Amino acid sequence: MAVSAASTRRSPPALLQVYSDVSAEWVSGDNSLIANWSTTTDSIITHQVQLTTPVPFSEINDHTQYGSAFYSTPNTASATFQSGADVVVRAQFINSGALPNARDTNFRVVSNNWPVFALARDLGTVTAATEPVVFSVGHFRDPVIHSPAQPTSSRHSNAFARAQAFDTKVQNDANKISADYTGIVELSIRQAFGTIEFTISKNADGSFNANDIRPRKQLRYLTLCQSEISSNGNMNTVDVIFPAWPLFLYTNPAIGKYLLEASFRYQATGQYPNKFSIHDLGARCPNATGHNDGNDEHIPVEESGNMIIMSLSYAEKTGDHSHIQQYSALLDQWTQFLIEDSLIPANQISTDDFAGPLANQTNLAIKGIIGIRAMEEIENLLGNTAKAVNYSAFASDYVGQWQTLSASSSGQHLTLSYGNSSSWGLSYNLFADKMLKLNLFPESVYTMQTAWYKTVAQPFGVPLDTRHTYTKSDWEIWTAGIMTDSAGRDLFIGAVKRWASDGLSSQPFGDWYETTDGRPQGFRARPVVGGHLAYPLMPFFSRSSLVRSL
Structure with a gap:
């Protein structure tokens, strides 16, 4: 991170000092454990802190229990440092x-006089904007991932100039929607990227294999990993990658490819026994040990549809067809499952598993039907015309039946589940139809939902469905993307902005909250806020461009 300052007054001159610290809480989710630390002062001042007794490949409260935290700044004449109790140092x-450039050597329990590791810079008299004061903060584990094939390690680089250019692009793109939307995405991007780690392996001689990040045919599952933060800690959860997917498509689709690659590689081995897509690669991050017994959390229509939709959107966005070619058998297998179970979904959970299972879910059926239609486009890209025609027929037929099954008796809205006319929910899965420009569902559905949501909005947004009054911010932004007028769009965007800025939560940006009063419901710091980048994706897809890379 970088800090720069300029004075807003001419006289008297402004004198400015900058202070920042991190605490030993960075290295454990259990503050009763003992930490130790050191400070080096070469060209870079670096604080390093770690647990005295680390436990590899383990987490407590979403905090890793091994590895070291680092906090650094260039060792200039105006830079000073200190480690010690928080109240003393501050x-x-x-x-x-x-x-005072002083080191505390009393290694102790994290909660004992709360050790912090501070850096300061004296900027002196400030008039025009100062040169940036650069701080680097991070956590290093080696190896990063426990995989049946081989452990993997991590690396990073300083990209300050590119970050500035990226900030400008985000602001320009988001401001085309609204200032509220800009505030949402700027907050979301940092958090979503903070949930993923790039990994590489080592060569036989112990050196790092710098080319390892690129997907290769050998069986090594993880090229990039993501933790299901603030829920159950699963590794590379498909229905957590999916809501975060817009961020990756917008910033760098290769990141999304690496996340999908891990799931594809494992399931291509045949070790996962179910005919639908897997939920995650390991029950607890950072253990990517798979589910050879098939006893992961079953969200069958959700995950199968997600994998197909993400695969098509990556291929269309980039022109890279390597995934859909290499894993076409898996994609076809999942589509066959969707043909069996998506029109009238069996009793099951969706990605919103906290809301409980439900049969005949209208929104879940949308996901499955779009998955079938997306597979038609994949087969077209691969030149398999007969298969494409077959999937097209199924998707079209299912949409016709779905319109009857999902309609409320009043004709004013879609139901939450078939036959329950008093029920309704956010039809956020329709966003994939709009994003990919499939034109599968009739425009009358979008117009109807736009009108309906305006009648049921609460002070902080529209509830997820009629079972509760809470909602999810990622799905609100996706629903904003299917609105047919700006008033409907801004209803959702404004609600998420109010939630993000209401001051009722001291935790990082949560995605699950109460629409009546803006109270948080438990989730925090999750990657799904990457879904708030849905809007800038809309111009990227066009049916007329699908043949460009055949």
Whole structure:
């Protein structure tokens, strides 16, 4: 991160010092454990902290229990540092504007006088904008992932200039929607990227294999990993990757490819026994040990549809057909399952598993039918015309039947589940139809839902469905993407902005909250906020461009 400052006054001159610290809480989710630390002062001042007794491949409260946290800044003449109790170190800076370059060597329990590791810079007299004060913060584990094939390690680089250019692009794109939308996506991008890690393996001589990030045919599952933060800690959960997917397509689709690659590689071995797509690659991050017994959390229509939709959108966005070619058998297998179970979904959970299972879910059927239609496009890209025609017929027939099954008796809205006319929910799965420009569902459905949501909105948004008054911010933004007028769109965007800025949560941006009063419902710091980038994706897809890379 970088800090720059400029004075807004001419006289008297502004004197400015900058302070920042991290605590030993970075290295454990259990504050009763003992940490130790060190500080080096070469060209870079670096604090390093870790557990005295680490436990590899384990987590507590979404915190890793091994590896080291690092906090650094260039060792300039105006830079100072200190480690010690939080109240002591912070008071030192408040009183003098500098730190004494002192080291605390009393290694102790994290909660004992809360050790912090501080850095400060004296910027002196400030008039025009100062040169950026650069701090680097991170956590290093080696190996990163426990995989049946081989452990993997991590690397990173400083991309400050590119980050500035990226910030400008995000602001320009988001401002085309609204200032509220810009605020949402700027907050979301940092958090969503903070949930993923790139991994590489080592060569036989112990050196890093710099080319390993690129997908290869050998059986090594993980090229990029993501934790299901703040729920159950699963590894590379498909229905967590899916809501975050717009972020990856918008910023760098290769990141999405690496996330999908892990799931594809494992399931292509045949070790996962179910005919639908797997839910995750390991019950607890960072253990990518798979589910050879098939006893992962079963969300069959959801995950199968997700994998097909993401595969098509990646192929269309990039022109890279390697995934859909290499894993066409898996994609076909999942589509066959959707043909069996998506029109009238059996009693099952969706990605919103906290809401409980339900049979005949209208929105889940949308996901499955779009998955079948997406497979038609995949087969067209692969030149398999006969298969494409077959899937097209199924998708078209299912949409016709779905319109009858999902309609409320009043004709004013879609139901939450077939036959329950008093029920309704966010039809966020329709966003994939709009994003991919499949034109599968009739425009009358979108017009109807746009009108309906305006009648049931609460102060902080539209409830997820009629079973509760809570909602999810990612699905609200996706629903905003299917609205047929700007008032409907802005209803959802404004609600998410109010939730993000209401001050009722001290936790990182949560995606699950109460629409009546803006209270958080438990989730925090999750990657799914990458779904807030849905809107900038809309111009990227066009049916007329699908033949460009055949």
